[in-house]
Amino acid sequence: MAIHIDTPIQFLKGVGPKLGDVLRKRQVETVSDLLEWYPRGYQDQRACCSISSLEVDQHVSFQAQVYRVNSVNIGRSRRRMHEIIVSDSTGKISCKYFRSPYRGYFERFSAGQQVRVTGKVIEYRGVKQFQHPVVEPIEDTLQEENKLLPLYTDTEGINPGRLRKIIALAIESLIENPAPAKLDVPEKFRRPVGVPDPLPDWLKDKYNLLTKSKALQLIHQPPPELGEEYLKFTSNAQKRIIFEELFWLELHLAFKRAGIVKEKAYQLQPKMEMVQKILSTLSFELTSAQKRCLQETITDLTKPHPMHRLLQGDVGSGKTMVALLACACVIENGYQACVMVPTEILAEQHYKNAKKLFAPFNIDVELLTGQMKASDKAKVYEKINTGKTKLCIGTHALIQKEVQFEKLGFVIIDEQHRFGVDQRLSLRKKGISPHFLVMTATPIPRTLAMTVYGDLDVSVIDEMPKGRQPIVTRKVFDNKRSKVMGFMCDQVKKGRQAYIVYPLVEESEKIDLKNAVDEFENLKLQYPQIRFGLLHGKMKSAEKETIMRAFRDGDIQALVSTTVIEVGVDVANANLMIIEHAERFGLSQLHQLRGRVGRGEHKSYCVLILGYAVSEESKQRVEVMERTNDGFKVSEADLEIRGPGQFLGTKQSGLPGFKMANLIRDLKVLQLARQAAFELVSLDPELSRKEHQLISENIKLNKDKIVG
Ligand code: ADP
Numbered sequence: 030m031a032i033h034i035d036t037p038i039q040f041l042k043g044v045g046p047k048l049g050d051v052l053r054k055r056q057v058e059t060v061s062d063l064l065e066w067y068p069r070g071y072q073d074q075r076a077c078c079s080i081s082s083l084e085v086d087q088h089v090s091f092q093a094q095v096y097r098v099n100s101v102n103i104g105r106s107r108r109r110m111h112e113i114i115v116s117d118s119t120g121k122i123s124c125k126y127f128r129s130p131y132r133g134y135f136e137r138f139s140a141g142q143q144v145r146v147t148g149k150v151i152e153y154r155g156v157k158q159f160q161h162p163v164v165e166p167i168e169d170t171l172q173e174e175n176k177l178l179p180l181y182t183d184t185e186g187i188n189p190g191r192l193r194k195i196i197a198l199a200i201e202s203l204i205e206n207p208a209p210a211k212l213d214v215p216e217k218f219r220r221p222v223g224v225p226d227p228l229p230d231w232l233k234d235k236y237n238l239l240t241k242s243k244a245l246q247l248i249h250q251p252p253p254e255l256g257e258e259y260l261k262f263t264s265n266a267q268k269r270i271i272f273e274e275l276f277w278l279e280l281h282l283a284f285k286r287a288g289i290v291k292e293k294a295y296q297l298q299p300k301m302e303m304v305q306k307i308l309s310t311l312s313f314e315l316t317s318a319q320k321r322c323l324q325e326t327i328t329d330l331t332k333p334h335p336m337h338r339l340l341q342g343d344v345g346s347g348k349t350m351v352a353l354l355a356c357a358c359v360i361e362n363g364y365q366a367c368v369m370v371p372t373e374i375l376a377e378q379h380y381k382n383a384k385k386l387f388a389p390f391n392i393d394v395e396l397l398t399g400q401m402k403a404s405d406k407a408k409v410y411e412k413i414n415t416g417k418t419k420l421c422i423g424t425h426a427l428i429q430k431e432v433q434f435e436k437l438g439f440v441i442i443d444e445q446h447r448f449g450v451d452q453r454l455s456l457r458k459k460g461i462s463p464h465f466l467v468m469t470a471t472p473i474p475r476t477l478a479m480t481v482y483g484d485l486d487v488s489v490i491d492e493m494p495k496g497r498q499p500i501v502t503r504k505v506f507d508n509k510r511s512k513v514m515g516f517m518c519d520q521v522k523k524g525r526q527a528y529i530v531y532p533l534v535e536e537s538e539k540i541d542l543k544n545a546v547d548e549f550e551n552l553k554l555q556y557p558q559i560r561f562g563l564l565h566g567k568m569k570s571a572e573k574e575t576i577m578r579a580f581r582d583g584d585i586q587a588l589v590s591t592t593v594i595e596v597g598v599d600v601a602n603a604n605l606m607i608i609e610h611a612e613r614f615g616l617s618q619l620h621q622l623r624g625r626v627g628r629g630e631h632k633s634y635c636v637l638i639l640g641y642a643v644s645e646e647s648k649q650r651v652e653v654m655e656r657t658n659d660g661f662k663v664s665e666a667d668l669e670i671r672g673p674g675q676f677l678g679t680k681q682s683g684l685p686g687f688k689m690a691n692l693i694r695d696l697k698v699l700q701l702a703r704q705a706a707f708e709l710v711s712l713d714p715e716l717s718r719k720e721h722q723l724i725s726e727n728i729k730l731n732k733d734k735i736v737g
């Protein structure tokens with residue numbers, strides 16, 4: 030029987046019902062799925078080297094013998110670290126794993142067994158080792174020399190040798206000897222011959238890309254002389270597949286972008302009178318980065334299409350001021366503006382700032398949060414609806430259906446990563462194509478920004494207000510805690526204030542961690558001379574408000590808190606941030622928390638206290654914090670440690686799962702794919718040309734998969 034790309038997998042020779050079931054469970058249903066089961070790497074049977082000759086940073090592949098397999102708990106946590114120590118006649122080296130590549134991975138090895146190790150040599154504390162290398166038992170039957178053996182993931186229940194065979198069969202019957210087209214069948218019922226290639230020839234020519242079928246074939250059967258390229262994922266075959274994966278993403282962004290450009294916006298006048306007046310009342314001058322970003326924003330407001338801009342800037346760089354000044358321009362033009370923020374505390378803080386700024390102009394600024402009394406909310410709804418309120422600042426409460434603006438011209442979302450795509454969209458729908466500005470203090474590496482925010486223009490505040498000193502960050506272990514608290518007492522005596530942050534509100538039965546409520550009580554007993562306050566997310570908003578005000582006014586000297594203070598809270602006199610169980614926090618969270626200090630003229634400190642159960646990864650995170658204050662560097666390190674999937678969270682970013690592409694490794698390909706996608710959209714915006722038909726079908730097919 031003729032094999033097509035959509036032939037169900039069990040009809041492939043050598044598969045049969047049993048293997049068919051196993052494959053289907055793994056979502057390999059058709060021949061095409063099988064060919065898209067890409068090798069995660071290759072076993073390089075060409076290379077040979079001895080353990081004693083390994084050099085740091087070298088990518089190597091060599092044969093060795095298993096010496097011992099260890100598995101130990103990391104500190105007191107339930108997480109385990111695995112280690113395979115391998116040896117040859119020249120020495121031993123350890124292969125470390127902080128997570129298991131797949132279930133049963135380590136059970137496959139026993140002392141004395143011959144294996145091949147493939148990976149990058151690294152140095153940790155002066156000792157050479159591997160982290161997460163590929164270790165494969167050497168199968169006798171596959172002892173072919175001079176070959177790159179593809180390695181597949183998730184092969185549970187499938188013999189790797191057999192898998193390679195059926196893939197070879199699929200390649201043979203689909204790519205090498207494809208069934209001829211059945212010309213007696215009417216064209217619309219004809220099934221495609223071989224592997225259809227969605228990318229048109231002009232694009233492949235221009236970007237130097239292989240055909241899809243050639244790429245697929247080579248990926249599963251790489252030529253040994255190009256081993257190096259395949260191991261590094263830089264071969265033409267791999268680039269072709271990676272290009273296509275990234276191309277779909279960029280094409281989606283390119284269309285979204287094109288759609289926005291088509292929308293009509295309220296075209297505003299560049300009225301700057303109010304902006305200038307506000308500026309003259311400030312006690313500081315805008316940094317030149319702020320001025321530039323404000324200018325970019327106002328220029329957008331005066332264009333015929335809605336602004337769609339991201340304002341990026343490290344914690345404390347002064348994004349809010351830029352946003353509020355842009356609001357002034359919108360309001361002067363007679364439109365309403367609103368700002369949505371993720372927490373009540375932050376909403377209240379922005380509200381206060383805004384009220385103060387706009388007070389001299391008699392402009393009505395309102396606050397809207399979920400915890401307000403229903404009658405108060407109703408009053409705000411009314412004022413928004415009649416257009417009396419010119420600026421409304423609030424939380425998610427802003428997207429309730431009762432909120433109807435009279436003439437909403439400008440929507441701002443602060444800390445946008447805290448909101449889902451839907452929430453951002455529903456707020457935007459409150460106006461007719463309003464101008465749209467999102468702000469984030471999670472500086473996402475530029476490389477990723479263009480992917481995730483590929484449909485946005487980006488303004489970056491890359492400069493801190495004058496006079497800010499870098500924050501000194503140190504990690505200490507739990508046994509030095511009392512020393513840290515002593516340091517806190519000194520600072521308080523000097524008139525400063527401190528935050529002490531805990532991962533939990535209350536004691537938890539499951540995990541043995543210090544929590545805010547208990548420690549608040551302990552600290553009060555231990556240091557009666559200090560006025561402590563307690564703040565956490567389970568408190569009523571009025572309580573939180575009272576505490577925050579007391580802290581701002583200096584009545585509370587040390588604020589014991591959970592991460593509710595993570596976002597945006599601004600008290601310039603606070604110069605010490607103590608984070609307990611710092612190992613429990615992610616890098617961007619740590620950076621956000623640290624950003625609460627270093628806002629005034631005083632030298633600021635951040636102390637990260639580590640508990641006992643500290644994984645290698647947590648230690649790495651904390652060391653990044655010690656090394657740099659720069660949010661971009663922090664986020665790049667974060668991306669490296671966690672990988673793009675976890676870094677962005679697939680849900681919030683709308684990133685599809687890639688089968689081969691890797692956003693860090695494949696940055697260059699990403700740039701090309703982006704260029705190609707935008708080119709295609711301007712060339713054939715309706716995708717009506719015949720050569721773009723497969724692209725058009727693919728987009729329709731995948732419409733629901735990509736959001737954002
Ligand atoms: P972000 O939201 O970017 O983290 P904020 O907007 O909260 O930062 O600003 C942090 C603090 O810096 C605020 O108190 C703000 O009033 C102040 N600020 C903003 N711009 C400047 C400036 N150019 N010079 C001095 N202080 C500034």
Ligand code: MG
Pocket residue numbers: 348349443470597
């Ligand atoms: Mg902010």
